Amino acid sequence: MTGMTTSPTTTPAPDGTHPVLHATGVTMRFGGLTAVRSVDLAVHPREIVGLIGPNGAGKTTFFNCLTGLYTPTEGTVTYRDTVLPPKPHLVTQAGIARTFQNIRLFANMTVLENVLVGRHTRTKEGLFSALLRGPGFKKAERESTRRAMELLDFTGLADKADHLSRNLPYGEQRKLEIARALASDPGLLLLDEPTAGMNPQETRATEALVRAIRDQGIAVLVIEHDMRFIFNLCDRVAVLVQGEKLTEGTSDAVQADERVIAAYLGTPFEGAPGQEELAEVEAAEAQADARADLTEDTP
Numbered sequence: 700m701t702g703m704t705t706s707p708t709t710t711p712a713p714d715g716t717h718p719v720l721h722a723t724g725v726t727m728r729f730g731g732l733t734a735v736r737s738v739d740l741a742v743h744p745r746e747i748v749g750l751i752g753p754n755g756a757g758k759t760t761f762f763n764c765l766t767g768l769y770t771p772t773e774g775t776v777t778y779r780d781t782v783l784p785p786k787p788h789l790v791t792q793a794g795i796a797r798t799f800q801n802i803r804l805f806a807n808m809t810v811l812e813n814v815l816v817g818r819h820t821r822t823k824e825g826l827f828s829a830l831l832r833g834p835g836f837k838k839a840e841r842e843s844t845r846r847a848m849e850l851l852d853f854t855g856l857a858d859k860a861d862h863l864s865r866n867l868p869y870g871e872q873r874k875l876e877i878a879r880a881l882a883s884d885p886g887l888l889l890l891d892e893p894t895a896g897m898n899p900q901e902t903r904a905t906e907a908l909v910r911a912i913r914d915q916g917i918a919v920l921v922i923e924h925d926m927r928f929i930f931n932l933c934d935r936v937a938v939l940v941q942g943e944k945l946t947e948g949t950s951d952a953v954q955a956d957e958r959v960i961a962a963y964l965g966t967p968f969e970g971a972p973g974q975e976e977l978a979e980v981e982a983a984e985a986q987a988d989a990r991a992d993l994t995e996d997t998p
């Protein structure tokens with residue numbers, strides 16, 4: 700692949716498989732602000748990995764470093780043992796697809812056309828062939844349409860193929876973003892807040908969709924603020940706080956980690972009520988309730 704070099708640096712997982720994605724020492728500075736500081740992260744084949752952290756922790760910036768939108772100040776990103784150049788189209792060509800926090804569909808194109816746009820990195824037919832609309836182009840176009848319809852079927856949007864994307868309800872627009880990302884036949888899918896603005900049913904459906912994507916052999920890295928979604932879905936969760944990776948582990952381990960809870964809630968300030976004071980307050984409230992009950996019962 701143009702501009703890419705093979706790197707022997709990736710460490711195999713315990714089962715011998717090499718990571719699909721391996722970020723090493725990724726740092727991103729904006730002037731004096733270090734948004735991401737020396738973050739290491741690996742995603743293995745068929746894994747769903749969650750990336751969580753409070754607002755402004757650096758999650759999206761890290762995604763942008765993985766997908767070539769930003770050139771990291773330091774560090775490297777490899778995809779299947781190949782160092783990725785910081786160029787979005789080369790990253791997509793290599794096999795990483797993504798969705799965005801803010802939906803980025805072509806509003807005046809149909810649902811099918813949006814997916815076909817996502818397919819262009821996999822279409823070999825060049826400009827001349829497209830202009831002349833020769834037999835090679837027509838064959839490629841048929842194949843692209845077939846694959847796009849397959850993806851719309853997979854994401855539950857096939858019956859809306861010829862609707863304008865701007866007319867889809869919000870939850871379906873998010874699904875369409877995923878269908879479009881899948882059109883580039885990725886080996887790794889990055890999802891940035893895929894359930895933002897969704898109702899609980901849509902969120903559960905997205906959970907099932909992400910599992911189905913993984914079952915097709917695609918690894919997934921997902922940023923999400925909905926903790927229930929993350930902890931239900933992910934094999935592993937990494938926590939970013941102020942640009943640094945605080946910890947990484949199974950959903951159970953991360954949920955139980957007091958440092959993670961503190962990072963979300965803020966560390967208790969000095970003089971905050973401790974357990975003893977809390978127990979005293981609860982006892983006093985219980986006594987007050989009992990007195991109130993007694994007064995009510997008295998004729």
Ligand SMILES: Nc1ncnc2c1ncn2[C@@H]1O[C@H](COP(=O)(O)OP(=O)(O)OP(=O)(O)O)[C@@H](O)[C@H]1O
Binds near residue numbers: 729734755757758761
């Ligand atoms: N292009 C940029 N230029 C300057 N600072 C930036 C830029 N992009 C992000 N930042 C800063 O980097 C820090 C991390 O932001 P980022 O959007 O990556 O966080 P996040 O974890 O994705 O937050 P959220 O959960 O709110 O989306 C923030 O302080 C943000 O203001």
